[in-house]
Amino acid sequence: MPLALLAVGSHLDPARYEVVIVDGRLDPEAENTILRSLKGALCLGVTVLTGAPIADALRISRAAKRMHPNIPVIWGGWHPSMFAAECLREPCVDVTVQGQGEATFADIVERVREGRALDDCAGCTFRRPDGQVQLNPPRALLPLESFRPHDYNLIPVERYFELKGKRQLDFITSQGCNFRCAFCSDPFVYGRKWVGLDPHRVATTLRDLWQRYRFTDVNFQDETFFTRRERVQTLAKEMIDAGPRTTWAATMRADQGTRLPEEAWRLCRQSGLRRLLVGVESGDAAMLKRIRKDITLDQVFHTANWMKALGMAGIFPFIVGFPDESAASVTATIDCARRLRSLSANFETPIFYFKPYPGSAIVLEAVSAGFRLPQTLLEWSQFDYVEGEPGPWVTRATYELIERFKSCQPEALS
Numbered sequence: 001m002p003l004a005l006l007a008v009g010s011h012l013d014p015a016r017y018e019v020v021i022v023d024g025r026l027d028p029e030a031e032n033t034i035l036r037s038l039k040g041a042l043c044l045g046v047t048v049l050t051g052a053p054i055a056d057a058l059r060i061s062r063a064a065k066r067m068h069p070n071i072p073v074i075w076g077g078w079h080p081s082m083f084a085a086e087c088l089r090e091p092c093v094d095v096t097v098q099g100q101g102e103a104t105f106a107d108i109v110e111r112v113r114e115g116r117a118l119d120d121c122a123g124c125t126f127r128r129p130d131g132q133v134q135l136n137p138p139r140a141l142l143p144l145e146s147f148r149p150h151d152y153n154l155i156p157v158e159r160y161f162e163l164k165g166k167r168q169l170d171f172i173t174s175q176g177c178n179f180r181c182a183f184c185s186d187p188f189v190y191g192r193k194w195v196g197l198d199p200h201r202v203a204t205t206l207r208d209l210w211q212r213y214r215f216t217d218v219n220f221q222d223e224t225f226f227t228r229r230e231r232v233q234t235l236a237k238e239m240i241d242a243g244p245r246t247t248w249a250a251t252m253r254a255d256q257g258t259r260l261p262e263e264a265w266r267l268c269r270q271s272g273l274r275r276l277l278v279g280v281e282s283g284d285a286a287m288l289k290r291i292r293k294d295i296t297l298d299q300v301f302h303t304a305n306w307m308k309a310l311g312m313a314g315i316f317p318f319i320v321g322f323p324d325e326s327a328a329s330v331t332a333t334i335d336c337a338r339r340l341r342s343l344s345a346n347f348e349t350p351i352f353y354f355k356p357y358p359g360s361a362i363v364l365e366a367v368s369a370g371f372r373l374p375q376t377l378l379e380w381s382q383f384d385y386v387e388g389e390p391g392p393w394v395t396r397a398t399y400e401l402i403e404r405f406k407s408c409q410p411e412a413l414s
Contacts (some may be wrong), residue, residue: 001170054381204239210244225250257303275313283336355389
C-alpha cells in the first residue's frame with residue numbers, strides 16, 4: 001500500500017482540500033487519470049523512489065506540465081531527499097521535499113493556495129522565478145502524534161487485499177532510525193533520529209481499521225519496529241486484551257532481539273507475531289564492524305533461536321560485494337546463511353549485492369574502486385539496487401559462488 005502518499009495526503013485538512021491518490025501500479029490509465037484530476041487542482045505531488053520509479057515520475061510530471069504548465073509539481077520521497085537540487089535540473093519539477101514530508105507538504109500547499117513564496121518554508125528546495133535553486137534549512141523531525149491519522153479511505157484497500165492474495169493491512173508506526181549502518185541512506189535523511197506513535201494510539205487505530213476492513217494480518221512497515229521495547233510490549237498487551245485478532249510481521253535488529261526479555265518475546269508471539277525481518281548483512285565479524293552494523297553474530301543466533309523456539313518465521317537478509325571484501329568474508333556470509341537456514345524451514349536468507357547509494361563514506365570507497373554513480377535522472381532510473389550485476393570489484397568466481405547459493409534459496413516468505 002502507498003503509505004508515503006497516504007501519510008502526506010491524510011495530513012491535509014479534509015474540510016479544505018480534496019486529496020486524490022493515484023497508484024500507477026493499480027491504474028493502467030494512471031497518466032490519463034492524473035491529467036483529468038489536475039483540472040482545478042492546486043498542485044501535483046509525486047513520491048519518488050530511486051530506480052525504475054523515476055522513469056514513471058518523469059513521464060507523469062512532464063505530461064502534467066505540458067497540459068497544466070502553471071500547476072506546481074512537487075517531488076518527495078527517498079530520491080528527492082538525497083538529491084534535492086539535482087532533481088530540479090528537470091524543468092517539470094518545481095519543488096522537492098526532504099525527509100519527513102507531512103508538515104512540509106501541508107505548508108507548501110497552504111502557500112500555493114494563498115500565493116505566498118517558499119523562501120522560508122523549511123524542509124524543501126525549489127526553483128526561484130529567476131531560475132536559481134534555493135535549498136531551505138531542514139525541518140525538524142516532528143512527533144507522529146502531531147499529524148492527522150492515516151485515512152485509509154483515500155486508497156482502495158480491498159483492491160490491495162485482492163492483489164496481495166490475502167487480507168493484509170500495511171501500517172507504519174514510526175519514522176527514522178537511530179542506527180548508523182554505513183551502507184544505508186537513512187542516517188543521511190533522518191540524522192539518526194527516530195519518532196514513534198504511542199502504542200495505545202496504534203492499538204486503537206488498528207481496532208478501528210479492523211472493524212472496517214476485517215484484515216487477518218498486519219505488515220508493520222517500520223524500519224526499526226522494536227526501537228522502544230516498552231512500546232512494543234504495551235502494544236502487544238493491548239492487542240491481546242482488546243484486539244485486533246490478527247497475525248503481524250515486523251522488523252527487528254539482532255541486538256534488539258537480544259535485549260528483549262522473555263516476557264516480551266512471549267507477549268509478542270501471543271499477540272500474533274508470526275514473522276520478523278532481521279538484517280544480518282554479513283557473516284564476517286570484521287565486515288560487520290566495517291559497515292558499522294553494530295551487532296554481533298552471537299546476537300543474530302540468539303534472536304534466531306528465540307524465533308525458532310516460538311515458531312516464528314524469519315527473513316535474514318545479507319549483503320555481499322562490498323569494495324575490497326575478501327573471498328573469506330564472502331564465504332563466512334554463505335556459511336552464516338547456511339547455519340540460519342538449517343535452524344528452521346521457516347527461515348529465509350536472501351543475499352543481495354552491495355550497490356553504492358550516496359549518504360555514507362563507503363560510497364566514496366566504491367567510487368575510488370571504479371564505480372561510477374549515475375549523474376542524471378535518466379541514469380538513476382536505470383539504477384537497480386536489488387537485482388542486477390554487482391560492482392566491478394567483485395570477481396567472477398565470487399559472483400558465480402553467490403549465484404549458485406542464491407539459486408538454492410527457498411521461495412520468499414510473505
